[in-house]
Amino acid sequence: MPRATSPSTDPAVDAAALLRRLGFFGLMVAVPASALLSRRAVVILTPIAIVLLILASALDGAQRPLASGAARIGGSRATLAGALLIGWCALSLIWTPFPGPATERLLNVAAAVALTIAGTLALPDRMRSANLYLLPVGVGVAALAAVMLGLFSGASLRGGFEDDSALERGAMLLALLLWPAVAWLRSRRRDVEALGLAVMVALALVLAPGPVPLMALAVGAAAFAASAWRPAAGVRLTAGIAAGLVALAPLLPFVLRPVLTPLLGPLHPGVLALRTWQRVVTAEPLRLITGHGFETALRGKMVGLLPANAPSSLLFEIWYELGVVGALAAAYVLWSAIRQSGRDHPVLTPGAMATAATAFASACLGLGTTAIWWFTSVTIVVLVFIATERGQFRTSRPKASALPTGQAP
Numbered sequence: 001m002p003r004a005t006s007p008s009t010d011p012a013v014d015a016a017a018l019l020r021r022l023g024f025f026g027l028m029v030a031v032p033a034s035a036l037l038s039r040r041a042v043v044i045l046t047p048i049a050i051v052l053l054i055l056a057s058a059l060d061g062a063q064r065p066l067a068s069g070a071a072r073i074g075g076s077r078a079t080l081a082g083a084l085l086i087g088w089c090a091l092s093l094i095w096t097p098f099p100g101p102a103t104e105r106l107l108n109v110a111a112a113v114a115l116t117i118a119g120t121l122a123l124p125d126r127m128r129s130a131n132l133y134l135l136p137v138g139v140g141v142a143a144l145a146a147v148m149l150g151l152f153s154g155a156s157l158r159g160g161f162e163d164d165s166a167l168e169r170g171a172m173l174l175a176l177l178l179w180p181a182v183a184w185l186r187s188r189r190r191d192v193e194a195l196g197l198a199v200m201v202a203l204a205l206v207l208a209p210g211p212v213p214l215m216a217l218a219v220g221a222a223a224f225a226a227s228a229w230r231p232a233a234g235v236r237l238t239a240g241i242a243a244g245l246v247a248l249a250p251l252l253p254f255v256l257r258p259v260l261t262p263l264l265g266p267l268h269p270g271v272l273a274l275r276t277w278q279r280v281v282t283a284e285p286l287r288l289i290t291g292h293g294f295e296t297a298l299r300g301k302m303v304g305l306l307p308a309n310a311p312s313s314l315l316f317e318i319w320y321e322l323g324v325v326g327a328l329a330a331a332y333v334l335w336s337a338i339r340q341s342g343r344d345h346p347v348l349t350p351g352a353m354a355t356a357a358t359a360f361a362s363a364c365l366g367l368g369t370t371a372i373w374w375f376t377s378v379t380i381v382v383l384v385f386i387a388t389e390r391g392q393f394r395t396s397r398p399k400a401s402a403l404p405t406g407q408a409p
Helices: 011-034 041-060 066-075 077-094 099-122 134-151 164-187 191-206 212-229 231-247 249-264 269-283 296-303 314-340 346-364 372-389
Strands: none
Touching (some): 011 041, 011 134, 011 164, 011 372, 041 099, 041 372, 066 077, 066 099, 077 099, 077 314, 099 372, 134 164, 134 191, 164 346, 164 372, 191 212, 212 231, 212 346, 231 249, 249 269, 296 314, 314 346, 346 372
């Protein structure tokens, strides 16, 4: 006798599940793969995926209550320090030499922050494992594509691509997304798969056109190892180094130049950049208080206000543009955010520290800084990691033998 069909579920819930699956597919699979092909893919596809997540949450209400979620985000110290940082950026538009481009860049940054908050509030309170397994799949597919591009980089494969900058940006996003994927696999006790995924991504970055993604990944690997060995010490070390470097950045050229000159030679580009940094600090010491204004570092090189060999690094640019107020606010944001990451789920702590270290290293090495694609990439990583945290509500299934007599299925 055929089994009776069950009554249909709520169509709104089914539609929300489909939209949410499409949204996570876009963030975790489509964006990493397409970022290797186009420089604009991250900026275009990410808002679409987040809108799908917002629509899904509006249909089924699976997210946390908006009031409590917004209060938790707005009440954190990192958020308050971040608001101070954005406010100081806005105030610096008064004295920046480039108010038009600076205003446009600030609006882009504010839009990326708003997109991150909206996506966070739209995430369901409990994530389905099926959605989260899209992350290692997407990272693996993108890594395999990057390896193929690196090995067979002739005209037959590269002819339709924009340029090497797209590959480098895609490789950077791959380095960032690796650690949430590894954290998720380790939380599911799939250590072998996590190791294999890390090896594949490392190979892809070795073949990437630029060295920065691989160097940032190496920094993240060091943070991962330290946090896996001693979680509490690893968190303090990662947060302390990041915040300390930002807060004390004007001292770095005076410390590093005497050390690197005998090793690299006085005419090495890195040594010359440090000498330029020294001159900027000593020529206008009062500017260390207010900075030169938002968007001044990059535009200043174009018009000759700043030497062309000045460092392209977050550590230099934040002090040059925003001064002590902006630098200390950014340092506190890093300290608070890194200390907060992964605290509720210790199994995710190494991945959280590796993600933060990789992102910070890429900005310090000159890839990204205030570029909108880099902020959008960080938005993806933040949303993916929060989703991974919300997938930890169940660790294992109960064994049938452990159930009371008569309750075993």
